[in-house]
Amino acid sequence: GAVVSQHPSRVICKSGTSVKIECRSLDFQATTMFWYRQFPKQSLMLMATSNEGSKATYEQGVEKDKFLINHASLTLSTLTVTSAHPEDSSFYICSARPTNEKLFFGSGTQLSVL
């Protein structure tokens, strides 16, 4: 089946630094990818839709200048958390769909900001 690879799986960083998370579709091309965030014991919340070759679409309340999304190729989308702060600590998950039938999730990135 389709595989979505996400890296790194865990990152710890100091407050004020930037962190980049990669999401790759391994055996299909994804013109669109989706970034979610999940706080402990909370639901997954859609942050943004990443569009290959164009600007990402952000959900209401998500700061586009803080969460930079780049989707430069048909198999790679990156999310950069800029100037991270402790409140940005969360589980970030990307997803993509080879068809309009099934959505696959990456393995997630646990971000801890000290």
Add this chain to the structure above:
Amino acid sequence: QKEVEQNSGPLSVPEGAIASLNCTYSDRGSQSFFWYRQYSGKSPELIMSIYSNGDKEDGRFTAQLNKASQYVSLLIRDSQPSDSATYLCAVKRGSTLGRLYFGRGTQLTVWP
């Protein structure tokens, strides 16, 4: 009102029993509904999708949809300890599959 609400549990059932998980949604125009299973620290895994009123069965899992009541449920028959996880209900937002509203999840424990 949240878009998707689930009975947060936790739900605990003995091995072999039926586990019943419930979900309601607020957008009456929603057409596509999903149940995901998520183990702690892992990403969600699709269990079932359902689009029409009624029941849909897949092995030990049965999804039930009632659009008039805006209600979706998941039944797990012959529950196994390996079914212990958090189950997430999700509803598609608009026409794009990847844009989903998720509930907070119901934590299920199946004890031997």
